Amino acid sequence: MCGIVGYIGKKNTKQILLDGLKELEYRGYDSAGIAVLEDGEFSNFKAVGKLVNLEEKTKDFKTKSFAIGIGHTRWATHGKPTEINAHPHLGESSYVVHNGIIENYATLKKELQTSGVTFLSQTDTEVIVHQFEKNQKNAKNSFEAFAKTVSQLHGAYAILLITKTEPETIFFAKHGSPMLVGINGENEKYFASSDTPLIGHCQSVNYFEDGDYGYVTPKEIAIFDKNGVKKEAKFSPLSQNKLLAQKDGFRFFMEKEIYEQSVVMSDTMMGRLGESEILFDELDKNLFDGINEIKLCACGTSYHSAMSASYLLERYSKIRTSLEIASEFRYREPIMSKDTLFVVISQSGETADTLETLKMAKTAGLKTLVICNVDNSSMVRLADATILTRAGIEKGVASTKAFATQVTVFWMLSLFIAKLKNSLSADEIASHISLLRELPSHVKVTDDMHERIKRLSKRYLHGHGFFFIGRDIFYPLALEGALKLKEISYLHAEGYPAGEMKHGPIALADPELFTIALLPKHLHYEKSKSNVEELSARDSTICAISQIEFDKADDFIEISECRHYMLEFFEMMVVLQLLSLEISVRLGNDVDMPRNLAKSVTVE
Numbered sequence: 001m002c003g004i005v006g007y008i009g010k011k012n013t014k015q016i017l018l019d020g021l022k023e024l025e026y027r028g029y030d031s032a033g034i035a036v037l038e039d040g041e042f043s044n045f046k047a048v049g050k051l052v053n054l055e056e057k058t059k060d061f062k063t064k065s066f067a068i069g070i071g072h073t074r075w076a077t078h079g080k081p082t083e084i085n086a087h088p089h090l091g092e093s094s095y096v097v098h099n100g101i102i103e104n105y106a107t108l109k110k111e112l113q114t115s116g117v118t119f120l121s122q123t124d125t126e127v128i129v130h131q132f133e134k135n136q137k138n139a140k141n142s143f144e145a146f147a148k149t150v151s152q153l154h155g156a157y158a159i160l161l162i163t164k165t166e167p168e169t170i171f172f173a174k175h176g177s178p179m180l181v182g183i184n185g186e187n188e189k190y191f192a193s194s195d196t197p198l199i200g201h202c203q204s205v206n207y208f209e210d211g212d213y214g215y216v217t218p219k220e221i222a223i224f225d226k227n228g229v230k231k232e233a234k235f236s237p238l239s240q241n242k243l244l245a246q247k248d249g250f251r252f253f254m255e256k257e258i259y260e261q262s263v264v265m266s267d268t269m270m271g272r273l274g275e276s277e278i279l280f281d282e283l284d285k286n287l288f289d290g291i292n293e294i295k296l297c298a299c300g301t302s303y304h305s306a307m308s309a310s311y312l313l314e315r316y317s318k319i320r321t322s323l324e325i326a327s328e329f330r331y332r333e334p335i336m337s338k339d340t341l342f343v344v345i346s347q348s349g350e351t352a353d354t355l356e357t358l359k360m361a362k363t364a365g366l367k368t369l370v371i372c373n374v375d376n377s378s379m380v381r382l383a384d385a386t387i388l389t390r391a392g393i394e395k396g397v398a399s400t401k402a403f404a405t406q407v408t409v410f411w412m413l414s415l416f417i418a419k420l421k422n423s424l425s426a427d428e429i430a431s432h433i434s435l436l437r438e439l440p441s442h443v444k445v446t447d448d449m450h451e452r453i454k455r456l457s458k459r460y461l462h463g464h465g466f467f468f469i470g471r472d473i474f475y476p477l478a479l480e481g482a483l484k485l486k487e488i489s490y491l492h493a494e495g496y497p498a499g500e501m502k503h504g505p506i507a508l509a510d511p512e513l514f515t516i517a518l519l520p521k522h523l524h525y526e527k528s529k530s531n532v533e534e535l536s537a538r539d540s541t542i543c544a545i546s547q548i549e550f551d552k553a554d555d556f557i558e559i560s561e562c563r564h565y566m567l568e569f570f571e572m573m574v575v576l577q578l579l580s581l582e583i584s585v586r587l588g589n590d591v592d593m594p595r596n597l598a599k600s601v602t603v604e
Helices: 013-023 051-057 105-114 126-136 142-151 242-246 253-259 261-269 300-317 352-363 378-382 401-421 426-442 447-459 474-489 498-503 525-537 565-586
Strands: 003-009 031-038 041-048 067-074 094-102 155-163 170-175 180-183 189-192 204-207 213-216 221-224 235-237 293-298 320-325 340-346 367-372 385-388 465-470 493-497 513-519 541-546 555-558
Touching (some): 003 013, 003 094, 003 155, 003 170, 013 031, 013 067, 013 189, 031 094, 041 051, 094 105, 105 126, 126 142, 126 155, 142 155, 142 170, 142 213, 170 189, 253 261, 261 426, 293 300, 293 352, 300 340, 300 474, 352 378, 367 401, 401 426, 401 565, 426 565, 447 555, 447 565, 465 474, 474 493, 474 565, 493 498, 498 525, 513 565, 525 541, 541 565
Parallel strands (some): 293 340, 340 367, 367 385, 465 493, 465 513, 513 541
Antiparallel strands (some): 003 067, 031 041, 031 067, 094 155, 155 170, 170 213, 180 189, 204 235, 213 221
């Protein structure tokens, strides 16, 4: 969720870059920096934390005439959030900013170090500028060196690079990470990773396609495709509505956040997936010494991700795991033993009930870990260790991508602990890592899927309630599906373990009771199917979500072919989110700001 800006022109370059980065703050970041090239000399500023820190560092700096500049807000992946790791990164006479991940950076770095290059940061990005300057030595010109550099990079990236040898040029490359360039009548050029920084400055923008690279000067915009063929820019009018631009054309922030789960889950895993192990550089392995139990504590959606984690931790890590609702845990005089790792989960890191349980655990002398989306939040500052989910700012009150990234972190954490405890073999862990790499493709929303759910939603606007049912780890997903529907549609919904329906709730079954049945092919399918058949026999209206068509379902939402139940879990998660969204839209509700709810619950 990092942000990029760039500028070519005669205005105060510093202010344009800072204003542009400010428009990208909603994406989330933990450090920021700018580099400006004016009259053949570089000025470079970096700061950890919020942009106000960078503004303070640059308060006495101002460009006097024509300049080029690049800026970046960073969400730490490779290396901690420090000034050294913040972008832009410097070579001998060049600077680079980059979003994404360079998958072969370790190989390139080793080759560069062998040839005498000294690296300052822990990032993958720094290899780009050093590789470029290495290629410059044997290239006809800087663009040839840049083109060769791009061809040597594997992974996802949006790159801006400036160098003293071309003082009026910004080089760019885009693959898998968004990037656009804007123009205006004053012959200025603006770069950004989304529309918002360009609003008010540009009238037209060109959205780069995957594989595009090239350069921009005051007189020229040169774009080449992935095959090196020069192509024409395709400029389109830029909307001047900043809120709409932040929504990227979506109707609601919640809808946008459902769609961007593929990207943020990639960010969550970035730098953390090795070949046969999970890499949590932020965790001291001694954190788990003497630990015989993990206690998970959270509220709301985070509680559902914690419940999902309890299945994964016991199944893969083979460690006893208990689950606590934070608002209850605080008042029941719990017994806390020092062989317990106390884990709190919160999107904001400020949830009052959860924060108080963390303080209790600290007072009792327990080791503590927080799974959180906001660096420098109260929980992050208090806990012994932190894993950031990197979901970016979530504006929709009903959480979507926060849940997705929390469960992704817990899946990785279960494998990390499994390696420490030797509860899974190296081959088994590698197999799970292969599944994790598939995740982003399984949470991408297809037009066909969304359109089918949109049409289906009109059938679920009445009745006396909803049951969301699932077994095993699909039970917490059922709870989360019911919560999403309650939050934004104001319809009554409950999540139940599928096997519990016969122990009372089935008394409610009739045609006006809607059952949303989660039927994963790879986990207890026959047993779950049998439970749904019991409801169908009593005339409950059934909506089945599965890879396998269910003949007794009134409605069937088919997910794609998945080779593991965790991939089915995440695909079904997206279906449940979209179904809640579309029902709420049809009911005319405020999807992003549902009644009576707040994004960060900082009261008891």
